Amino acid sequence: MLSRPQRITRGIDYRTVVRRGARRAGAVHIVHVIDTGEQRLPRFGFIVSKAVGNAVTRNTVRRRLKAICHEASPRVRPGADVVIRALPVSAATPFAELRRDVIRGLERKAAL
Template sequence: MLAKANRITSADDYRVIVRRGAKVAGAHTVSYLRSRESGTDARFGFIVSKKVGTAVRRNLVRRRLKAVCHEALGDGVCDVDVVVRALPSASAADWNEIRAEVLNALERRRARASIDAASQKGE
């Protein structure tokens, strides 16, 4: 389970991240990423609608997403808010597919941040 400091709980926070965050789409998930101030913990939120399946399937998908995000925290992800929206195909996807999509979105954000930092140093 994610610690309280690593969870997005406010509906307003969800709304801002989804509307203004960078969108990374995959076959089973859509991730919205928004940078936070430096030195803050990463926060994660999940959107799993009824289109994904029954309550049992939705909870399975949500648990898998939480496990991936917990793993990403161990890898040092910080200074970002992430909302992961599960698509209906996520209920049939296996662990490795979901893991790869979420970690790919985080890696693309990390690469983008390093490019932005390098361009700011050059100016």
């Protein structure tokens, strides 16, 4: 699980990353990455809308994304803020494929 310092919690931080960050669309997600230049752990935020499914489905997708980011966080550059927006197809995507797609998105945006 991601620790508190590794989570984006404020709305202004989400908006900054989504509006100003580099964007890469994958098959099941969209990743936004911005480099803050600060010397701290990378932070992650997740956007899972009602289009993905009901509350149980959305929370399952969010937990999967958190697990993937927790695994990848040691390789993400310090000071990076990452926001991942889950697309509706992510609810039916197997974990291995979701993981592969998210890691590919992070690599392409030079977060890793």
